[in-house]
Amino acid sequence: MLARHIKFGVATLALCATGLVHAGTAMQAHGPEPQRISTHFEVSTRGTTSQRLEREVLQVLETWHHRYMVMFESEPMGPIPVILYPRRTFHGSTGAPHWADGVYDSDGAIHAAIGGVARVGAGLERLLAHELAHAFINQLSGSRAPRWLQEGLAQALADSRPVKPPVHPRVAATRPDVLDYEGTLRFTRHLLSIHATATIRDTLADMGTGRSIDAAFQARLGGTPVELLAAWSAREERLAHQQMMMEPTP
Ligand SMILES: [Zn+2]
Structure with missing residues (x-):
C-alpha cells in the first residue's frame, strides 16, 4: 500500500537457542535498537522495545510462514522487514488509514501497530498472519x-x-x-x-x-x-x- 524505503542498522549476528538468529544491538537515530532476525524475517521496533515481544513476533511469523509455504508452494524473498510501532506513532509513520493496524508495503515490508501489548495475543497474531499472507499472495501473483x-x-x-x-x-x-x-x-x-x-x-x-x-x-x-x-x-x-x-x- 505504501511505497517507501525502510533503512536498517547493521546488526551483529549470533545463534540463539531457538535456532533463530539473534541480532545484537544496532545503533539507530533513536538509540540502541535490538532486532530479531531469522532467514525469513527481520523484526525491529520503532520506539520502546520489548525483546520478548520481538522474539514472540518472530516465532509466530515463522509458524505462519511455514503454513503459507506449504499452501502456496513458494515463498517471498527474505528476510522480510517487520517493523513494530506503538499505536500512537503507527498511523503518522506509515500513512495507514485510521482503521488499519497493519500495512504490507510495496517494498515488501510488514508494518504493525502493537499498541501497548507485552505478549502476542490472538489479535496481533491475526494481524501478522494477515500481512504475511499479502507477502505470499504478492510474490506468487507477481x-x-x-x-x-x-x-x-x-x-x-x-x-x-x-x-x-x-x-x-x-x-x-x-x-x-x-x-x-x-x-x-x-x-x-x-x-x-x-x-x-x-x-x-x-x-x-x-x-x-x-x-x-x-x-x-x-x-x-x-x-x-x-x-x-x-x-x-x-x-x-x-x-x-x-x-x-x-x-x-x-
Ligand atoms: Zn490486508
Whole structure:
C-alpha cells in the first residue's frame, strides 16, 4: 500500500537457542535498537522495545510462514522487514488509514501497530498472519492479484472467525473490486468453499506468469471474477429467499 524505503542498522549476528538468529544491538537515530532476525524475517521496533515481544513476533511469523509455504508452494524473498510501532506513532509513520493496524508495503515490508501489548495475543497474531499472507499472495501473483482478492484471501487465511451476516443479504456490488472489506472476505470464502485452496494458488501463479486476471480465473475457476460474483450473488439471494419463506409468520 505504501511505497517507501525502510533503512536498517547493521546488526551483529549470533545463534540463539531457538535456532533463530539473534541480532545484537544496532545503533539507530533513536538509540540502541535490538532486532530479531531469522532467514525469513527481520523484526525491529520503532520506539520502546520489548525483546520478548520481538522474539514472540518472530516465532509466530515463522509458524505462519511455514503454513503459507506449504499452501502456496513458494515463498517471498527474505528476510522480510517487520517493523513494530506503538499505536500512537503507527498511523503518522506509515500513512495507514485510521482503521488499519497493519500495512504490507510495496517494498515488501510488514508494518504493525502493537499498541501497548507485552505478549502476542490472538489479535496481533491475526494481524501478522494477515500481512504475511499479502507477502505470499504478492510474490506468487507477481503483484498482479486484484486488491479484492488480496484482502479477501488475506482475511480468509488469517482469520477463521465467522463473519457477521450482512444487514442486506443481497450482494449490492456487480464487480468484485467495489465490494467492501467484509464483502471481499465473504466472496473469497465462497470461492474457497467450492474450490480447493490449491486451485486458488494456481490462479495466483497463473497471474504471476503474465496471464490476465480474467483468463486465470476462467481457466482455473470456470468464470471471470464478474461472472463468479454474479453466480454468488444469485445464490445469496436464493438462500435469503428460502430463509424468509421458512420464517414463521406472526
Ligand atoms: Zn490486508
